Amino acid sequence: MKLVILYTKVNCPLCEDAKQLxxxxxxxxxxxxxxxxxxxxxxxxxxxxxxxxVVEIDGVEVDYGQVSIDHISKHLV
Incomplete structure (x- = not known):
């Protein structure tokens, strides 16, 4: 199973969006x-x-800022 790490901070709307995504x-x-x-x-x-x-999948940073569902999903296959 892949490990996805979401680097975030408190009171960060982009972080909340990324978490929901x-x-x-x-x-x-x-x-x-x-x-x-x-x-x-x-x-x-x-x-x-x-x-x-910042979204990291299995030790590789794959997206940051306004994260893209398409970009991240490509790394989860």
Whole structure:
């Protein structure tokens, strides 16, 4: 089963949109979804501060910002 990590932060509308999109994709593509708040880790904060939300699938960053359902679903097949 694939592991999808959503890098996010509190009070982020794009992050909420990305989470809903990923939860929708889980209906057709089973995967484990893990949400990580970048403000809990200084390295992640420095790396992703201007990019969030960031979607990582099995260790590969596949999309960020305004995430695309088509782009992400291609990586879940």
């Amino acid at each position: 990923l939860e929708f994709l889980q209906l057709d593509h089973p995967f484990e979804l893990k949400e990580v708040d970048i403000y809990q880790n200084d390295d992640l904060l420095e790396k992703y501060q201007l990019m969030i939300p």
